[in-house]
Amino acid sequence: MNSETVLQKRLLDHLRTAVMMLDADLRVRYLNPAAEMLLSTSAARVLGQPLPDYFFDDEDARGALKQCIEEGHPFTRREARLNVAPGQQAMVDYSVSPIHEPGQPMALLIEMQSLDRLLRITREEGLIHAHQATRALVRGVAHEIKNPLGGIRGAAQLLERALPDPELAEYTRVIIDEADRLRSVADRMLGPRKPPAFAPVNVHECLEHVRQLLLAEYPRGVALVRDYDVSLPDVTADRDQLIQVLLNLMRNAMQALLEAGTENARVVMRTRVLRQFTIGAQRHRLVLRVDIEDNGPGIPEDLQETIFYPMVSGRANGSGLGLSIAQSIISQHQGLIECESVPGRTLFSLLLPMEPLDTTESNGS
Structure with a gap:
């Protein structure tokens, strides 16, 4: 591989646009790191493998790929849904360009820009x-x-x-x-009367503390499932305030499950690290994501846009202040709480930057 080819590969590897190359038989020949992230896979797993049938489940899309190989005409699709994994979709704009080098078989270059x-x-x-x-x-x-x-x-x-x-x-x-x-x-x-006392905190220790409290409060009826990434480093946070937020989210989930009488009720506590992730308009090198997921009845659709507003509650006896206060606390940590809910699955995701925080800005908010 000459120096020019190495430079070209390095440029592709540093692109934020997902790039994938297929051969004439629709086998994967190249993925850059952005494509690996978008498709939730690694190049080592898919190189040389046929493009999965579920990826373009639309017959028109697969037909367009084959037509592009046969006729050599590029095309672009906007706001397309790709099945990047079974049960997992991504909305993208993508362009397909045929590449035909002298003496080489036809190949397809697919550029994908994630819209999600x-x-x-x-x-x-x-x-x-x-x-x-x-x-x-x-x-x-x-x-x-x-x-x-x-x-x-x-x-x-x-x-x-x-x-x-x-x-x-x-x-x-x-x-x-x-x-x-x-x-x-x-x-x-x-909300909180004093600014956060920032210090290195082990999020799993906080989750386990909350888990023990809830097991004592609700000894039976709901399974608490742990799905931890134990390799995560400490995060800069106020331990007591972080526990308050986690306790509020998990207690809400358990109460919703018990009030609905959900069969096989469970709450999943999941931790992951996100790389080069944006919270609002601020991009962070590393972000901690803590998911609190339950299989309850879900939040009514008309409440989902306002669930973090004060005095808004999805439960008959709820005060409507817990989620608003939790969002305020995480906002002081320069993070965010997101919510997604459909019947049978409600997910609250707590996002916290893992780099040192600008505590002056946080304390003044």
Whole structure:
């Protein structure tokens, strides 16, 4: 392999566009790293193998590949669904170009640009901006609620002392108790009062701590399944706040399963590392992903866009503050919580950067 060929291969390997080459029999001859990531496979596994039948399950698409080989005409497809693995799809724009070198058999060069991540980034940015605006509004409302409560409570206490009949104190006690309850709600709406105490944290130790708490709270009825990547390094986080978030997500899942009476109910705790991953508009070299997945009835579709808003809950007795507070905590960690839900599968994904955080920015948010 001469130096020019080596340089060309290095350029292909560094492209963010997924590139795949097929021979005339639709056997895989080359995958660059971006294609390996998109297709969730490795070049070593698929080189020399026929393109899987499920990849282009559309007969028109497979026919277009064969026609491109026969006639030598390139083509492009927009917003196409590729079955990158059984049961796993990716939306891409892809272009197919025939390559015919003198003395060499026909080959096809396929360039694929993933759209899933672009759509996800757009959705994440919208979620982040909506959360920031909602948080500012809620904090303002919570302060306005708290301001008169002290006066109401103090007046009720003074009135209680001046009442001629001790039995009338029952009514002032109701005023005081309800003022305290409202103050507690307002405090929860304001979120954590102190900035995160960042330190290296083992996420699996946090998950196991939460798992033991829930096993004591719900001794039977729901299976807690662990699917850990034990090679993960520590992440920079506030351990207590991270446990609070995980406990909220897992408790919500277990309560939803038990209330629905789901058969073979289970909650899966999964950890993975994502490389060169974007959270909102910020790209990170390494990102920790913690999935909390259950096989319950799912979140109603009309609630999925607002599930992280305050006072929005999918459960009849839910306060609607837990997920909003959890999102606020993870936002201070420069991360994000995402949700996907269909009947039979609800997935909350917690995304945290694994590089050292700008704690000044986080503490000021």
